[in-house]
Amino acid sequence: MTATTERLRMTGIVKRFPGTVALDGVELSVRPGEVHCLLGENGAGKSTLMKILAGSYRPDEGTILLDGQPYAPATPHAGLAAGIAVIYQELDLLPDLTVAQNLLLGRAPRLGPFVRRGQRAKLARAALDRVGATFPVTARVGDLPIAAQQLTAIAKALTADARVIVMDEPSATLGESELLAVFEVIRSLTAEGRSVIFISHRMDEVMEIGDRATVLRDGRAVGVHDLASTGPDELVAAMIGEAGELVGATDRPAPKGEPLLRVERAHVPGLLDVRDLDVRPGEVVGLAGLGGAGRTTLLRALFGDLKAQVDARLDGRPLKVTSPAAAVRAGLALVPESRKEQGLMLGLSVSRNAAVGALGRPPWLLPGRTGRRLTAPALADLGVKASGPGQLVGQLSGGNQQKVVLAKWITRGGIRVLLLDEPTRGLDVGAKADLYRQVRHLADQGVAVLLASSELNELTANADRIEVLYEGRNVAHFDPRVSPENVIAHTVITGAAP
Structure with missing residues (x-):
């Protein structure tokens, strides 16, 4: 498989909901070993497209090829079995289970009908270490802070033998050191030939980690950009349909007087x-x-x-x-x-x-x-x-x-x-x-x-x-x-x- 061979191709994807068309003929192409960023304003269709890829939604129209073969998952379990792992912005972890139980849910090592807990804990620890997490695998997920839950979700994706890993706003709750560890994980995954679809609204992250970017606007793909030759302003302009600074420094005078x-x-x-x-x-x-x-x-x-x-x-x-x-x-x-x-x-x-x-x-x-x-x-x-x-x-x-x-x-x-x-x-x-x-x-x-x-x-x-x-x-x-x-x-x- 060459560097330019497509790992994933989504063609003419349409998804309708009552009163709205969420996706209107979207195209997405991702290569092996690539970090492909998916950009767009809220409501542009990013999450809907990824839910179709994962098997959570069925498209109304369109086709998907995975490593050149037709791919049409009926369920998220089928998507995971085919090699698609999705880390959603709203985490899909089970809060009452431990970290180890979440990481290997449905895939825990067994001896007959019994779970090999020691082996499960060892595998879970290795996945957490890879993302730089230090909390115990025996911790109840619901007791962890949101940043730790995010790292757990990323580690969970690593325990699956995924060909495509989707990261939906993975850094939204992470500190700087945690984010650096996640970037190292992404680089190691692509070095192994895996593909990463990276969704983020932070342009500095996109420019640092991404190879190419597809921009969605109003349910349509409006452009594919090589990030080595594209600036953040151009990406923002594609996302909103116009150029300009979106968040500028306040020019209000600093308030004075007694504290409220x-x-x-x-x-x-x-x-x-x-x-x-x-x-x-x-x-x-x-x-x-x-x-x-x-x-x-x-x-x-x-x-x-x-x-x-x-x-x-x-x-x-x-x-x-x-x-x-x-x-x-x-x-x-x-x-x-x-x-x-x-x-x-x-x-x-x-x-x-x-x-x-x-x-x-x-x-x-x-x-x-x-x-x-x-x-x-x-x-x-x-x-x-x-x-x-x-x-x-x-x-x-x-x-x-x-x-x-x-x-x-x-x-x-x-x-x-x-x-x-x-x-x-x-x-x-x-x-x-x-x-x-x-x-x-x-x-x-x-x-x-x-x-x-x-x-x-x-x-x-x-x-x-x-x-x-x-x-x-x-x-x-x-x-x-x-x-x-x-x-x-x-x-x-x-x-x-x-």
Whole structure:
């Protein structure tokens, strides 16, 4: 097999859902030993195309060849058996099973009817070591942080003898060291002749790891690019149909005055000890830090979502938040990192999800017409792409689901402090711009914003001030208007300001 022989060819792929055409004659060609990036805005059709490849969906039209042979998997199990392994952005792990059980589910070594647990643990450990994971194979997956679950999903793909490995936003929850380990894994896989389809919205990752890229827009393939001779701006222009900077630095003057939120101390033994953190009305304060630095723990503590000692004041008065309900009554709103588990009711419509906070009733009792009327402005401002307000939110792309979570709080109103935990995880460049425009609009109305993100360039572009967390403590703060990004990055990694 030569370097130019096709490992995978998808031709004329069409997929229709009620009220929409998700894919309209898509073409995709992937070579052996290649990292082929699949790019496009949220809703462009990337995930649908990969679900067809995996066997989760059946195409309405089109053909697939795998190493020159017809390929038409009826189920994901059939796809895996044929050599297609998919690591989805929304992980398909079983939370109640151990890491080892997840990695070798259905493929564990056996002696007669009995699982050889020692051999299974050895194989699982080898797969985890390959992706740089240090947590035990006996850990229950549901107890692991999201970054560790992501590494588990990648390791699971390595235990299968896959010819094509699809990675859908693999770096969305990973820290820098974890991402470097994943890139080494990708390079070793392609060196063995395996093909990797890499989906990411981070242009720096695409340019570093990719060989070629296919760009999807509105359910169609609009171009194939050799990444050695293509710049990020050209790729972005192909994705959105126009050139231009999507997330620029704020030109608002830095807010002044007394703090709206003052955190004297937020403490969780062994995890968090943040002191003297202020946020003024209209101020966007970014929380930077490596994975495990305490950003999520801090936001959950302020929102009353975990047991913590929180000494804080809101507008000069003591803030007593004993539960999320108490936080909402006080004017706090949280957009959580895990939207599917904590932010949405996937079996209900877009409008019911976005209206539930505003109407204060169980979502199944919400009047449809009232919900649509209340939520329409926020959904439109955020650019939510759906076939209509009645579409199930679980059918939306991940980025559009995240927009619905924010729309829920905007529709409710009365927000005084907005807590954002990785709000752009899985969002394309255009969707990120929509979200940050809305965040700035809320800040312009006097809302205090705490923005936790692993995307330092987004923090420097959108935050008025950046607080660096390291091992649970806030160790430095910067004005991104005057501090170079490399100085902030140095502090994020080392925990010490130069």
